[in-house]
Amino acid sequence: MNESPILLMAPLHGPTQEKLESRHTVHRLWEAPDAGALIASLADTCRVVVTTGGKGIDAATMARLPKLALVACFGVGVDAIDLGYCRKHGVAVTNTPDVLTDEVADLALALLLATVRRIPYGDRFVREGRWLKGGMPLTQSLRGRKVGIVGLGRIGAAIGRRCEPFGTTIGWHGPRAKPGVGWQYFDDVVELARWADVLIAACPGGPETHRLISRAALEALGPEGIFVNIARGSVVDQAALVELLGKGKLGSAGLDVFDDEPNVPQALIEMENVVLQPHMGSATHATRTEMGRLVLENVAAWSEGKPLVTPVA
Numbered sequence: 510m511n512e513s514p515i516l517l518m519a520p521l522h523g524p525t526q527e528k529l530e531s532r533h534t535v536h537r538l539w540e541a542p543d544a545g546a547l548i549a550s551l552a553d554t555c556r557v558v559v560t561t562g563g564k565g566i567d568a569a570t571m572a573r574l575p576k577l578a579l580v581a582c583f584g585v586g587v588d589a590i591d592l593g594y595c596r597k598h599g600v601a602v603t604n605t606p607d608v609l610t611d612e613v614a615d616l617a618l619a620l621l622l623a624t625v626r627r628i629p630y631g632d633r634f635v636r637e638g639r640w641l642k643g644g645m646p647l648t649q650s651l652r653g654r655k656v657g658i659v660g661l662g663r664i665g666a667a668i669g670r671r672c673e674p675f676g677t678t679i680g681w682h683g684p685r686a687k688p689g690v691g692w693q694y695f696d697d698v699v700e701l702a703r704w705a706d707v708l709i710a711a712c713p714g715g716p717e718t719h720r721l722i723s724r725a726a727l728e729a730l731g732p733e734g735i736f737v738n739i740a741r742g743s744v745v746d747q748a749a750l751v752e753l754l755g756k757g758k759l760g761s762a763g764l765d766v767f768d769d770e771p772n773v774p775q776a777l778i779e780m781e782n783v784v785l786q787p788h789m790g791s792a793t794h795a796t797r798t799e800m801g802r803l804v805l806e807n808v809a810a811w812s813e814g815k816p817l818v819t820p821v822a
C-alpha cells in the first residue's frame with residue numbers, strides 16, 4: 510500500500526479502479542459529501558490525481574493540492590486538464606495513447622458507413638414493419654468519394670488507412686505538412702472541406718482547435734457532404750452543424766462527441782440524416798483494459814521514481 514493518497518476525479522473502468530484501490534489509498538471525489546472539504550483534507554499529502562479524458566482537472570482544483578506531482582489521465586485526449594498550470598507548476602501528465610487508436614478508428618469507419626448507408630434507418634425500417642409495404646429508399650455510396658481528415662495523428666492516420674480500401678481518395682489538414690505522407694495536404698480546413706465529400710474530425714480538443722470546423726467549413730462541405738466527429742464536440746460549431754443539417758445545407762453526420770455531454774440537442778435526436786453514439790470511440794472491454802493498464806503503470810512508475818511510461822510531451 511503506497512502512503513501517498515490518490516484523488517480519483519471520476520469513476521474509472523471498473524477493473525482498473527479495483528486494481529488502483531487495492532494498491533493505493535484512493536479518495537473518490539464524486540462520492541464525497543463535501544468535495545471542497547475532501548480536497549482541503551488532502552492538501553498536505555496528495556501527490557497523484559487520476560482522472561478521465563472527459564473529467565480532466567482544472568487549475569483551481571490543482572492549486573488547492575500544492576503537493577501535486579502527477580495527473581494520470583485515463584484517455585488520450587488531455588484537453589480537460591489545464592496543461593498550462595501543469596507546465597508552470599512542474600506537474601507531470603500522462604495519458605493512454607496508441608492502445609485505443611484502432612478502436613477509435615474502427616468507430617469512425619462504422620459511423621461513416623452507418624451514415625452513408627443509413628444503417629440505423631434501415632434497422633428501424635425492418636423493425637417497424639415498413640419493409641412489408643415496400644423497399645427502403647436507395648442510399649448514397651462511399652466508393653469514389655473524397656475523404657478529408659482534420660488532424661492526421663495516430664487516430665487520423667488509422668482512419669485514412671481504413672478508408673482507402675473503400676475506394677476513397679484521402680486529403681487532410683493539420684498545423685503543418687508532414688514529409689512522407691502520400692495524401693494531399695490542405696493548409697486551410699475550409700479548403701479541405703470544399704474539396705471533400707466527407708470530413709472526419711480526428712484532432713485534439715482544447716483552445717487551439719475550438720470551433721476549427723466552422724460554419725464556413727460545414728457550408729463548404731455542402732448539401733451532399735458528410736461530417737463525422739470522433740474528436741471532441743468543441744472542435745465543431747455545433748449550433749451551425751445543427752442548423753445546416755436541419756436546412757439541408759449539410760447532407761448528414763455521424764457523431765460520437767458533443768459540446769455538453771451527455772446532453773445532445775433535441776434537434777439532432779430527431780434528425781433522420783444523423784447517426785449518434787454516446788462517446789464510445791475507445792469503449793470496448795479490451796481497449797479500456799489496455800488504457801487502465803497504462804494508467805496503473807504510470808502511477809506505479811511515478812511511485813517507484815522510474816520514468817513515466819506515457820508522459821504527455
Ligand code: NAP
Pocket residue numbers: 585586587606607609610613659660661662663664665682683684685711712713714717718721739740741765766788789790791792
Ligand atoms: P495525436 O496522435 O496527438 O493526433 C492529433 C493530431 O491532431 C496531430 O496530428 C496534430 O498535428 C493534429 N492537430 C493538432 N492541432 C491541430 C489543429 N489546430 N488543426 C488540425 N490538426 C491538429 O492524437 P490521437 O491519439 O490521434 O487522438 C486524437 C484525438 O482524438 C484526441 O485528442 C481525442 O480528443 C480524440 N479521441 C476521441 C475518442 C473517442 O472516444 N471519440 C477516443 C480517443 C481519442 P501534429 O501531428 O502536426 O502535431
